[in-house]
Amino acid sequence: MNLAIIGTGYVGLTTGTCFAEVGHNVVCVDNNAKKIDMLSHGEMPIYEPDLEEMIVSNVSAGRLHFSTNLAEAVKCSEIIFIAVPTPPHEDGSVDLSYIEEVSHAIADTLSPELGYRIIVDKSTVPVSTGDRVSEVIARYAPDEVDIDVVSNPEFLREGSAVSDLMNPDRVVIGADSQRAMDMMKRVYQPFNAPIVEVDLPSAEMIKHAANSFLALKISYINAVSAVCEKAGADVEQVAMGIGMDKRISRHFLNAGLGYGGSCFPKDVKGFINIADKLGAPLNILKEVEHINNRQCERFIERIRQKLWVLRNKRIAVWGIAFKQNTDDVRESVAVKIIRRLCDEGSIVTAYDPKAAESGALALQGYPVTISQDMYECTRDAEVLIVATEWRQFAMANLPKVRELMRLPIIFDGRNIIHGENAVSAGFEYHSVGRKSLYPAK
Ligand code: UDX
Numbered sequence: 376m377n378l379a380i381i382g383t384g385y386v387g388l389t390t391g392t393c394f395a396e397v398g399h400n401v402v403c404v405d406n407n408a409k410k411i412d413m414l415s416h417g418e419m420p421i422y423e424p425d426l427e428e429m430i431v432s433n434v435s436a437g438r439l440h441f442s443t444n445l446a447e448a449v450k451c452s453e454i455i456f457i458a459v460p461t462p463p464h465e466d467g468s469v470d471l472s473y474i475e476e477v478s479h480a481i482a483d484t485l486s487p488e489l490g491y492r493i494i495v496d497k498s499t500v501p502v503s504t505g506d507r508v509s510e511v512i513a514r515y516a517p518d519e520v521d522i523d524v525v526s527n528p529e530f531l532r533e534g535s536a537v538s539d540l541m542n543p544d545r546v547v548i549g550a551d552s553q554r555a556m557d558m559m560k561r562v563y564q565p566f567n568a569p570i571v572e573v574d575l576p577s578a579e580m581i582k583h584a585a586n587s588f589l590a591l592k593i594s595y596i597n598a599v600s601a602v603c604e605k606a607g608a609d610v611e612q613v614a615m616g617i618g619m620d621k622r623i624s625r626h627f628l629n630a631g632l633g634y635g636g637s638c639f640p641k642d643v644k645g646f647i648n649i650a651d652k653l654g655a656p657l658n659i660l661k662e663v664e665h666i667n668n669r670q671c672e673r674f675i676e677r678i679r680q681k682l683w684v685l686r687n688k689r690i691a692v693w694g695i696a697f698k699q700n701t702d703d704v705r706e707s708v709a710v711k712i713i714r715r716l717c718d719e720g721s722i723v724t725a726y727d728p729k730a731a732e733s734g735a736l737a738l739q740g741y742p743v744t745i746s747q748d749m750y751e752c753t754r755d756a757e758v759l760i761v762a763t764e765w766r767q768f769a770m771a772n773l774p775k776v777r778e779l780m781r782l783p784i785i786f787d788g789r790n791i792i793h794g795e796n797a798v799s800a801g802f803e804y805h806s807v808g809r810k811s812l813y814p815a816k
């Protein structure tokens with residue numbers, strides 16, 4: 376099938392590439408000419424595992440194209456996916472101006488001669504956005520155009536987006552016409568995944584409810600981790616013990632510094648805002664947000680307790696990205712911690728395997744040094760903080776780190792370092808929701 380994706384970011388680029396991989400003809404459109412130019416020359420604007428190879432092979436097979444020309448893409452494609460940003464406003468409501476702009480631009484290019492078109496909302500949007508998109512099309516397109524608007528939310532996780540897209544647990548399609556539903560099912564037929572066929576508002580609601588539930592799971596285990604610290608219990612053992620119950624499951628029960636990224640913080644806020652507006656408040660999600668913020672504060676407080684004063688302390692931070700396997704630093708808890716430490720006058724050196732560049736931009740104006748080497752980053756440090764769950768931090772040569780650091784103190788905000796190994800290397804080891812470990816005197 377001929378498909379267009381409008382918005383070539385983390386979501387649009389990976390989605391479009393995976394559609395091409397299963398045999399569709401795809402054009403990825405973006406209004407950022409620099410990005411399109413890079414992609415057209417085989418350069419990657421983002422880091423996402425396995426994506427580059429897949430782009431290269433699909434471009435050379437002639438199935439994947441990049442363009443800034445939205446009108447041309449609409450002309451050539453039976454289905455147009457919208458994957459542009461939906462950032463939060465100050466009050467938590469969702470900024471839908473990009474969706475409106477793109478819908479308007481699509482409407483301008485539609486004509487009865489073009490034939491039937493499906494416009495699909497891929498971006499995370501508040502319930503009833505689909506109706507709004509239909510209204511915009513009806514307002515600006517000629518009367519006789521034949522279209523349907525569909526909701527098809529994405530569930531990909533950055534860092535494993537390709538594998539999430541190629542092997543989805545389910546595909547949610549919200550459509551109010553059987554014709555649109557049938558065509559959408561043809562798009563996803565090669566993926567061999569269960570398809571959840573629902574009406575449009577229910578599809579939009581599934582996305583809110585799914586992401587907020589995952590955020591709730593993380594906040595739940597983080598709240599439990601605070602109790603574990605007081606009670607002398609081990610949150611990792613607790614997560615294992617409750618996660619083996621299939622009704623609960625171990626996934627998304629990793630205690631740590633809280634969730635970040637471009638989705639959970641924004642989606643939880645958005646869902647709270649919509650529910651309030653609809654007169655059915657979701658106070659439970661207000662607590663989820665509160666726990667998430669507290670988790671990072673508690674961690675900084677524990678470091679302060681240890682060092683007494685943070686000013687002029689040399690602190691090494693491993694991790695800048697909001698999670699492992701990505702260069703994305705949007706709403707990254709690691710960035711938040713680095714900023715807080717800088718504000719307190721600490722001397723911070725940070726390292727991230729992929730987010731050095733994006734991290735430097737996010738930390739502009741903060742006197743942080745970005746190190747190119749994870750070991751050099753720790754030289755003369757008085758504390759090492761692990762802020763992102765990169766696997767290479769879990770595998771670190773701790774005796775080497777011990778030799779480089781001034782004081783032997785690790786604060787592992789992601790519970791990924793083996794505590795006994797840290798102690799054997801001479802460190803005192805502090806983590807989340809577990810007893811601190813100290814070397815024998
Ligand atoms: C974004 C949203 O954050 C998410 O809620 C939604 O589900 C999908 O889109 P992401 O792909 O991570 O997710 O965003 P980003 O990497 O910023 O990519 C968006 C792209 O859209 C950018 O390349 C931007 O240049 C492009 N864009 C934006 C357009 O092409 N047209 C516009 O009008 C606005």
Ligand code: UDX
Nearest residue numbers: 529530531532533627628629633634635636638697698
């Ligand atoms: C999320 C959803 O998982 C995906 O389905 C959705 O469509 C987009 O948003 P993403 O934000 O890319 O994906 O990554 P995810 O793996 O969900 O992690 C989000 C945040 O939660 C990260 O900061 C991560 O460190 C944190 N996290 C995740 C935890 O703290 N504990 C966990 O157990 C899992």
